[in-house]
Amino acid sequence: MCVLKLQNVSTNIGGTTLLDDISFTMDASSVTALVGHNGAGKSTLIKTIMGVLEKSEGTITVNGTYRQDESFLTYKQQLSYLPEEPLLMTELTAMQHFQLYGMSYALDEQVLQERIRRYAAGFELEDKLDDYPEQLSKGMRQKVQTICALLPDTPLLLIDEPFMGLDIYAMEYLEELIREKVSEGTGILLTTHQLERVRGIAGHYIMLQHGKIEKQGSAADFLTIKRRTDDDE
Numbered sequence: 001m002c003v004l005k006l007q008n009v010s011t012n013i014g015g016t017t018l019l020d021d022i023s024f025t026m027d028a029s030s031v032t033a034l035v036g037h038n039g040a041g042k043s044t045l046i047k048t049i050m051g052v053l054e055k056s057e058g059t060i061t062v063n064g065t066y067r068q069d070e071s072f073l074t075y076k077q078q079l080s081y082l083p084e085e086p087l088l089m090t091e092l093t094a095m096q097h098f099q100l101y102g103m104s105y106a107l108d109e110q111v112l113q114e115r116i117r118r119y120a121a122g123f124e125l126e127d128k129l130d131d132y133p134e135q136l137s138k139g140m141r142q143k144v145q146t147i148c149a150l151l152p153d154t155p156l157l158l159i160d161e162p163f164m165g166l167d168i169y170a171m172e173y174l175e176e177l178i179r180e181k182v183s184e185g186t187g188i189l190l191t192t193h194q195l196e197r198v199r200g201i202a203g204h205y206i207m208l209q210h211g212k213i214e215k216q217g218s219a220a221d222f223l224t225i226k227r228r229t230d231d232d233e
């Protein structure tokens with residue numbers, strides 16, 4: 001099952017081409033890592049798929065049938081997004097953020113409460129649920145945003161720099177949750193600079209350079225080539 005398909009997608013902002021003719025597909029139950037130097041276009045690609053940035057050309061299809069151009073709301077219901085920087089609302093507590101996500105994705109109340117309890121325990125946030133973002137540390141805000149993105153059961157999960165700002169325990173717990181999501185059928189597209197950390201999770205990689213796909217293929221091949229190149233330097 002194809003969970004994400006991009007065909008000839010380009011994104012221009014203010015006359016500058018940020019993404020140029022991007023095409024690739026992703027299967028359900030798989031993880032693809034988007035890699036590349038700072039400014040290569042990784043976040044721009046994630047935001048274009050999310051619809052935060054408007055593409056100028058091409059088509060994006062999620063879960064086989066949902067085209068971004070056709071029914072944007074139904075399309076959006078198919079994906080969940082973890083941004084690079086937390087986008088929390090100052091007037092809502094951590095718990096209220098979780099409830100908002102639960103409602104937006106029409107999650108069953110009992111399932112929602114069980115997931116909140118489990119994820120909050122795993123990320124050591126149990127005593128922070130009634131806190132507002134300004135009362136939380138940066139890493140705790142990142143954990144709240146991470147839980148929000150993991151609560152819904154969407155076919156596609158987009159994660160921009162999943163491990164940024166998390167302590168080692170939280171990174172390991174997130175890795176476990178990513179594996180769990182994949183085993184349940186979710187397709188995950190993530191951006192990363194931490195190749196070693198995604199070694200055990202990502203099956204495929206896409207390398208971007210100046211907004212274009214430079215290379216793509218199996219992550220095992222890519223990481224072997226990368227290590228060899230690093231050793232030669």
Ligand SMILES: Nc1ncnc2c1ncn2[C@@H]1O[C@H](COP(=O)(O)OP(=O)(O)OP(=O)(O)O)[C@@H](O)[C@H]1O
Nearest residue numbers: 013014018036037038039040041042043044045191
């Ligand atoms: N809203 C915007 N308006 C204009 N240019 C933008 C905008 N967002 C990103 N860019 C430009 O697009 C290019 C790609 O940026 P992007 O954030 O996608 O890179 P990235 O690969 O995610 O980098 P990093 O590894 O540093 O996070 C950069 O040259 C950046 O300056």
